[in-house]
Amino acid sequence: MTTVDEPARTGRKRTSIAPAVGPRALVVGAGIAGLAAATSLHRAGWRVLVCERAPARRTGGYFVRLAAEGVEAATRLGVEESLRTRLPVDGLITGVDGRGRTTSRVEAALVEDGVSLALVRGDLEAALWEGLPREVEVRFGTRPRAVSPAHGAVTLEHDGVESTERWDLVVGADGVRSTVRDLVFGPEGEFRHDFDHVVVSAVLPRLPGELVEGDYVVMVEPGRSAHLMAMAGHDPVVFFTYRTDLPQAHGTAPTTRPVEALRAVYGGFDGLMPEVLDLVARAGATHADTVGQIHLESWSRGRVVLLGDSAWCPTLYSGHGSALALAGGESLGSHLRVTGDTAPDVPSALAAWEAERRPATDVARTAARRARHFFLPGNRVVTALRQAALRVASQPWAAGLLRTAGRRSTRTGRPERVPREDVHRTVTASSGPGRRIAP
Numbered sequence: 001m002t003t004v005d006e007p008a009r010t011g012r013k014r015t016s017i018a019p020a021v022g023p024r025a026l027v028v029g030a031g032i033a034g035l036a037a038a039t040s041l042h043r044a045g046w047r048v049l050v051c052e053r054a055p056a057r058r059t060g061g062y063f064v065r066l067a068a069e070g071v072e073a074a075t076r077l078g079v080e081e082s083l084r085t086r087l088p089v090d091g092l093i094t095g096v097d098g099r100g101r102t103t104s105r106v107e108a109a110l111v112e113d114g115v116s117l118a119l120v121r122g123d124l125e126a127a128l129w130e131g132l133p134r135e136v137e138v139r140f141g142t143r144p145r146a147v148s149p150a151h152g153a154v155t156l157e158h159d160g161v162e163s164t165e166r167w168d169l170v171v172g173a174d175g176v177r178s179t180v181r182d183l184v185f186g187p188e189g190e191f192r193h194d195f196d197h198v199v200v201s202a203v204l205p206r207l208p209g210e211l212v213e214g215d216y217v218v219m220v221e222p223g224r225s226a227h228l229m230a231m232a233g234h235d236p237v238v239f240f241t242y243r244t245d246l247p248q249a250h251g252t253a254p255t256t257r258p259v260e261a262l263r264a265v266y267g268g269f270d271g272l273m274p275e276v277l278d279l280v281a282r283a284g285a286t287h288a289d290t291v292g293q294i295h296l297e298s299w300s301r302g303r304v305v306l307l308g309d310s311a312w313c314p315t316l317y318s319g320h321g322s323a324l325a326l327a328g329g330e331s332l333g334s335h336l337r338v339t340g341d342t343a344p345d346v347p348s349a350l351a352a353w354e355a356e357r358r359p360a361t362d363v364a365r366t367a368a369r370r371a372r373h374f375f376l377p378g379n380r381v382v383t384a385l386r387q388a389a390l391r392v393a394s395q396p397w398a399a400g401l402l403r404t405a406g407r408r409s410t411r412t413g414r415p416e417r418v419p420r421e422d423v424h425r426t427v428t429a430s431s432g433p434g435r436r437i438a439p
C-alpha cells in the first residue's frame, strides 16, 4: 500500500500540557478515527497519548463525502464549523465513456441532501486536529512493536529506540492495514474480504481540459472507472478504481508503482484521460491499495479496542467509512467515562460500545458489497444499464421526483438508513449525460 501526503503546514510540533491524574489511554493512528477518539476520551477524563507513524500530520488525500452521521458527530465534537462542502451545488456531474463521449449529465444539486459534506480527507483531519485538546500529547514517527491485551503493555518505537509502558486502554485506529490488529488479533488475511479491486488517488496540480470549479466527471468502462472532482478552494482530486483481473492490469504493481499501473489500465482511454494521466504522473499518487473489507467477530480484546477502518473497514464504496470512523471515535468516550480518578470497567464498556456501533457498520459493509458492481460495472451489459439509469435520472421529471424524495427523507429526521438510497446517490454523484468534454 502507498500513502503519500503533503505534511501539514502546522502540526509537525505540538506542545501539550498532559494532566497529572486519571487513567491513561494510548491511541495508535492520528487519522479521523484516532483524532475523534482522542478528543472524546480526553473529555471523558482520560490522559491521552496519540502515536502516529507518519513524520507529520497528513493533508489533502482524496475526496470524501461525509455522511449525516459523521456531520452530527463532528458537531458534538465541536469541529463542524470549519467544515465547508467543496462541491458547489450549481456544479454538473458528467458521465463519460472510454472514448471520451458524454453518456449522462446530472445537476449536482440533484444529489445533494443538504446535510452531507463533500470534502477532502485532509479537511476532516485538519478540523479534528484544530479541535484536539492541548492536554492530548501527539508523537509523530512513532509506531507500536508489541501489544499485550491483558495488561495493556505496549512497546513503542521512535527513531529506532523502543520503550514499553502500561496503558489502561489501547485504541488501534491505525487503518485498514492495522498493526495493532496484526499484533493482538492475528494476521490480516484472517479478517480481510478482498474485492479484487485497486484504488489509486491523486491531487492534480491543475484542472484538465476546460473543466471549471464544481465539475464532477466520471469516466467509466467495464471494470475501470475514474472520478475527477474540481473542488472549490482546493486542487482537483481524482481517484481510480479498477478490477485486478483486467488483462491491462496484468504484470503491474499498483501499490508500489501506481502511476505505471494507471498508464497500463487507462492508457486506451480517450478524451480527458491522457491529460489526467500526465497530471497524475507529475503529482504522484496520494493513496494506492487494493480494496477489501475487514470483518472481525469482536473489536476488542482485554484493554485493546480497534476503531475505524482497522475494525470494520467498509471500503470507499459504502460512502460511509469516514462518518463511521468519526462517530465511532466520538462515541467511545461516552462509554468510558472516568469517575474520580478511576477507569471504568474497560472490557464491559468496550462491549457496550461495540453493541451500539455494530448495526451501522454492518449496514455500510452490505451496501458496499452491493454498490461495488454498480460503482465499477464488470461488463458492457451492466455498464449500459448504469448509463441508462443515469440518463433517466437526468430527465427533468425524474429529477423533480428525486428532489422531492430527498427533501421528504431529510424532513422526517429519521436516523440515517445508509444503504440503498446512498448507494444510488453515490453512483448518481459519479455520473451524468450530454456533450463531449473538451480535452
Ligand SMILES: Cc1cc2nc3c(=O)[nH]c(=O)nc-3n(C[C@H](O)[C@H](O)[C@H](O)COP(=O)(O)OP(=O)(O)OC[C@H]3O[C@@H](n4cnc5c(N)ncnc54)[C@H](O)[C@@H]3O)c2cc1C
Binding pocket: 028, 029, 030, 031, 032, 033, 034, 051, 052, 053, 054, 062, 063, 064, 065, 066, 067, 121, 142, 143, 144, 173, 174, 175, 176, 177, 178, 179, 180, 199, 200, 201, 239, 287, 307, 308, 309, 310, 315, 316, 319, 320, 321, 322, 323, 324, 325
Ligand atoms: C479513494 C478513497 C475514497 C473514499 N471516499 C470516501 C467517501 O466518499 N466517504 C467516506 O465516508 N469514506 C470514504 N473513504 C473511506 C475513508 O477515507 C476511511 O474509511 C477513513 O479515512 C478511515 O479512517 P481511519 O482513521 O479509520 O483510518 P485511516 O484514515 O487509514 O487513518 C489511519 C492512521 O493511522 C496511521 N497509522 C497506520 N499504521 C500505523 C502504525 N503502525 N503506527 C502508528 N500509526 C499508524 C496512519 O498513518 C493514519 O494516520 C474513501 C477512501 C478512499 C481510499
